[in-house]
Amino acid sequence: MGIDQSLRRTKEPALSRELLIFVTALMIATLGLFIFLFWPGRFFFSWPQFLFFSFVIFLAENFCIDLPKAGAVSVTFTLILAAIILFGPAMPALASVFGAAIWRDIKKGTHPYRWLFNGSQYALTTGATGLAYVAAGGPMLISLNRPFVVNDFPMVLFPITVAIVTFFLSNTILVSTAIGLAEDMPPFSVWLVNVKWAIPNYFALAPLGLAVAQISMTVGLIGVLLILLPLIVARQTFQVYMRLRDAYLDTVRSLIAALEAKDPYTRGHSERVSRLAQRIGRQLKLKEEHLETLRYAGILHDIGKIGTSRLILRKPGRLTEDEYQKIKLHPEWGALILMEIKFLSKVIPPIFHHHENFDGSGYIDGIAGEEIPLLARILTVADAFDAMTSPRPYREAMPIDVACREMKAFQEIQFDPSIVRALFQAIDYDGGEPDAQKGQLQFDESNV
Numbered sequence: 001m002g003i004d005q006s007l008r009r010t011k012e013p014a015l016s017r018e019l020l021i022f023v024t025a026l027m028i029a030t031l032g033l034f035i036f037l038f039w040p041g042r043f044f045f046s047w048p049q050f051l052f053f054s055f056v057i058f059l060a061e062n063f064c065i066d067l068p069k070a071g072a073v074s075v076t077f078t079l080i081l082a083a084i085i086l087f088g089p090a091m092p093a094l095a096s097v098f099g100a101a102i103w104r105d106i107k108k109g110t111h112p113y114r115w116l117f118n119g120s121q122y123a124l125t126t127g128a129t130g131l132a133y134v135a136a137g138g139p140m141l142i143s144l145n146r147p148f149v150v151n152d153f154p155m156v157l158f159p160i161t162v163a164i165v166t167f168f169l170s171n172t173i174l175v176s177t178a179i180g181l182a183e184d185m186p187p188f189s190v191w192l193v194n195v196k197w198a199i200p201n202y203f204a205l206a207p208l209g210l211a212v213a214q215i216s217m218t219v220g221l222i223g224v225l226l227i228l229l230p231l232i233v234a235r236q237t238f239q240v241y242m243r244l245r246d247a248y249l250d251t252v253r254s255l256i257a258a259l260e261a262k263d264p265y266t267r268g269h270s271e272r273v274s275r276l277a278q279r280i281g282r283q284l285k286l287k288e289e290h291l292e293t294l295r296y297a298g299i300l301h302d303i304g305k306i307g308t309s310r311l312i313l314r315k316p317g318r319l320t321e322d323e324y325q326k327i328k329l330h331p332e333w334g335a336l337i338l339m340e341i342k343f344l345s346k347v348i349p350p351i352f353h354h355h356e357n358f359d360g361s362g363y364i365d366g367i368a369g370e371e372i373p374l375l376a377r378i379l380t381v382a383d384a385f386d387a388m389t390s391p392r393p394y395r396e397a398m399p400i401d402v403a404c405r406e407m408k409a410f411q412e413i414q415f416d417p418s419i420v421r422a423l424f425q426a427i428d429y430d431g432g433e434p435d436a437q438k439g440q441l442q443f444d445e446s447n448v
């Protein structure tokens, strides 16, 4: 995983004390590592190879793909692995710092704490990978003075696997911890989200690392460039796809902005529902992918109101039956709008059913209980709670404890009681659930 996509994405760097301590500890560890690696006579180092690898790593790192939430995948790993197989740990560790972290960060003018983190993180990851490779009996081709030959296989695959696992763990753990500290998210959740994307990449890119090492031993360093160019072209194609995804999301966000301009009383409602629904989902120990669906479903749940008249949305008094019938169409409209966006297909069921009631008296389909998808039941609870606790044209915002009593009164009727309990846990409300069995919630996730 490339390094600081999401740190870069944090608009205002949250320099918490914990993050500062973490980055300082990494820097001290890096200093210790370099003293060890560059101890005279310990490992190979040469300036021309160092400059060349810094340059190609820099090229690779500038053609990387953004991942959801955090991190990035790039061919940097291929080149670092190749350099380790060729030269051992010292030279690649230093080249990764300059090639991947410093040059790029200076070019982008990022905050010093980011490039200090990126530099240290790369040095430690690459250094640890190189040392693990050597300790597992991996030979350095520069000292063998030949590429691997048939007799070296399969023995050499063991140190290479050790190197891949070390790089993967060190890189993902350090980056996820930093992102978790910077964005106040549990590092383990960040790790889980990214790992799924990262694992296939690591294993796909590792054989290329071996190939790059072999080629540079036979045809020289020019061979590295010949391998790198097609990789960059292939990566560019992926990047076009990822940009398209971002463009879709931007479009959807602007639809939300348009809706909120039309109906000022719902301003911020979508984001708040999204956050609350995710918190409830965490209490229910849902998988990360379902939390991700809740995030988008929350933001988009009322998008269908874009088709409702402004007069109805802004009406200060009670709605007439006819107006109410019109507003009731919004889950359906929402589903229709989002149907066009392939990667948002999972948010459609929760949005379509977010006004179903637990006893079957809701709309669109009038389904009840566990027939209603789990994510929709969560959305219903988050939506109602936010609607009650924020001001409306015809009434003040309800105090939290009054809203909680209301939620409790309507469980079994409008809300799933176990989700109301999860809501209370998420907001630390303990004033009204003597019969709640905390921590005992069980869901069949196939129903989401």
Ligand SMILES: [Fe+2]
Pocket: 301, 302, 330, 354, 355, 383
């Ligand atoms: Fe709604």
Ligand SMILES: [Fe+2]
Pocket: 269, 273, 301, 302, 383
């Ligand atoms: Fe809503």
